[in-house]
Amino acid sequence: MRSNEGRLPDSVEQPSSESTSALLKELVAHLRDNRTQLREDWARRITESRLLTAMTREEIFAEATAVYDNYVTVLETGSVEALEAYARDLSERIIPRGVEVHEVLGIVLLLRDVLARSLFVKYQSEPPLLSRALDVYEPAANRIATTVAVGFVQERERIIRQQQEAIRELSTPVLQVRERLLILPIIGVIDPQRARQITEQLLRGIRHNRAKVVVIDITGVPTVDSAVANHLVQTVDASRLMGATVIVTGLSPEIAQTLVTIGVDLSRMRTVGDLQGGIEEAERLLGYKVIREETEEESEEEEPEATT
Amino acid sequence: MLVPILKQRDFLIATIQSALTDDDLLQLRDELAERVGRCRSRGVIVDVTVLDVMDSFAARTLRALAHMVGLRGARTVIVGIQPEVAFAMVQLGLTLGDVETALDLEEGIELMQKRAKRSANRGR
Numbered sequence: 188m189r190s191n192e193g194r195l196p197d198s199v200e201q202p203s204s205e206s207t208s209a210l211l212k213e214l215v216a217h218l219r220d221n222r223t224q225l226r227e228d229w230a231r232r233i234t235e236s237r238l239l240t241a242m243t244r245e246e247i248f249a250e251a252t253a254v255y256d257n258y259v260t261v262l263e264t265g266s267v268e269a270l271e272a273y274a275r276d277l278s279e280r281i282i283p284r285g286v287e288v289h290e291v292l293g294i295v296l297l298l299r300d301v302l303a304r305s306l307f308v309k310y311q312s313e314p315p316l317l318s319r320a321l322d323v324y325e326p327a328a329n330r331i332a333t334t335v336a337v338g339f340v341q342e343r344e345r346i347i348r349q350q351q352e353a354i355r356e357l358s359t360p361v362l363q364v365r366e367r368l369l370i371l372p373i374i375g376v377i378d379p380q381r382a383r384q385i386t387e388q389l390l391r392g393i394r395h396n397r398a399k400v401v402v403i404d405i406t407g408v409p410t411v412d413s414a415v416a417n418h419l420v421q422t423v424d425a426s427r428l429m430g431a432t433v434i435v436t437g438l439s440p441e442i443a444q445t446l447v448t449i450g451v452d453l454s455r456m457r458t459v460g461d462l463q464g465g466i467e468e469a470e471r472l473l474g475y476k477v478i479r480e481e482t483e484e485e486s487e488e489e490e491p492e493a494t495t
Numbered sequence: 496m497l498v499p500i501l502k503q504r505d506f507l508i509a510t511i512q513s514a515l516t517d518d519d520l521l522q523l524r525d526e527l528a529e530r531v532g533r534c535r536s537r538g539v540i541v542d543v544t545v546l547d548v549m550d551s552f553a554a555r556t557l558r559a560l561a562h563m564v565g566l567r568g569a570r571t572v573i574v575g576i577q578p579e580v581a582f583a584m585v586q587l588g589l590t591l592g593d594v595e596t597a598l599d600l601e602e603g604i605e606l607m608q609k610r611a612k613r614s615a616n617r618g619r
Binding site: 383386387390391393394397398399421422424425426427428429430431 | 573574576577578579580581582584585586590591595596597598599602
């Protein structure tokens with residue numbers, strides 16, 4: 188008895204899969220039939236809500252058409268794969284134009300509302316059928332909204348990662364200026380990960396170029412805190428273990444003041460005011476002598492140190 | 496694992512051939528301190544190129560070695576510390592103190608010869 192009673196409401200709430208798929212077909216047919224009108228409604232509401240202001244009306248309409256068709260396809264097949272690909276492609280096109288996450292989410296939710304409204308209108312005379320139609324429609328619509336939003340965010344993250352990678356690659360060149368003399372100009376903020384990478388790159392550079400002296404120029408580093416200072420000290424120590432002397436140059440008065448104030452011990456570090464001074468000091472250490480010729484044009488001559 | 500010690504003019508070269516146990520390190524330290532006196536060497540080069548780890552014991556023993564050899568009148572140069580090892584050492588806070596280092600054996604020998612020449616000139 189009880190089990191029968193328990194089952195009864197279930198069968199009412201959960202229509203058989205056959206009738207669900209029939210309803211879904213009906214829905215899809217409805218959305219296809221009213222494509223032109225719903226699409227226009229949607230595009231109009233996007234403009235009214237001042238979304239996608241970076242795009243022209245024609246572009247919005249073209250994208251709206253594509254999204255609409257994709258939307259209906261997803262409802263029909265239940266597979267979001269094609270939509271995922273489209274969302275990626277769409278994001279790729281609109282991200283460079285400055286479209287924000289809230290805009291993308293906004294337009295997808297607007298479409299959901301527009302279509303839901305049209306369902307209300309279609310089924311307003313039959314509330315039970317409306318409720319069933321919404322049961323079918325809502326999960327699919329939510330899934331679509333999620334897919335598009337996630338696709339957009341993933342694309343943005345991919346771009347951010349790519350740029351980070353590019354910045355990282357660019358920002359720490361280890362350059363040889365003379366035999367056994369490397370310079371390492373550091374530009375930008377040093378975070379722990381970058382500090383580690385700089386050190387590794389420098390150590391590899393020391394081995395590869397058989398360097399004896401390294402000049403690290405931090406003119407381009409905006410701020411130095413205790414963490415950065417410690418990274419520098421570590422880099423200097425590690426280089427020393429490989430038999431190379433490190434000269435740090437380009438400490439601005441502000442940075443010097445900060446370091447003194449926070450009390451970082453840089454006594455083990457050789458520092459010189461600017462890059463030029465650093466290179467001159469390095470040349471002295473290596474026994475190079477740069478002599479200016481008497482002629483008009485400047486030329487440099489290197490002489491190995493006469494061992495005394 | 497025994498570390499071969501070669502006598503090259505007035506300095507000694509100890510080339511570590513494989514990972515060493517703590518006992519091996521201590522033995523190397525004592526052997527070098529003893530050989531410095533016997534061979535009347537002016538310097539010792541310890542080549543650690545093959546080591547891919549340097550723990551605190553190894554670092555401390557090398558420091559001690561340098562001080563012992565120093566007390567017996569010779570200088571020590573550690574050569575061939577790999578970039579990865581150097582990086583790991585500073586991360587762990589290990590240092591070799593004021594022990595001299597050089598990139599590789601060639602550099603170490605050059606350093607020794609330069610110093611020998613310098614002191615010879617000074618003695619003149």
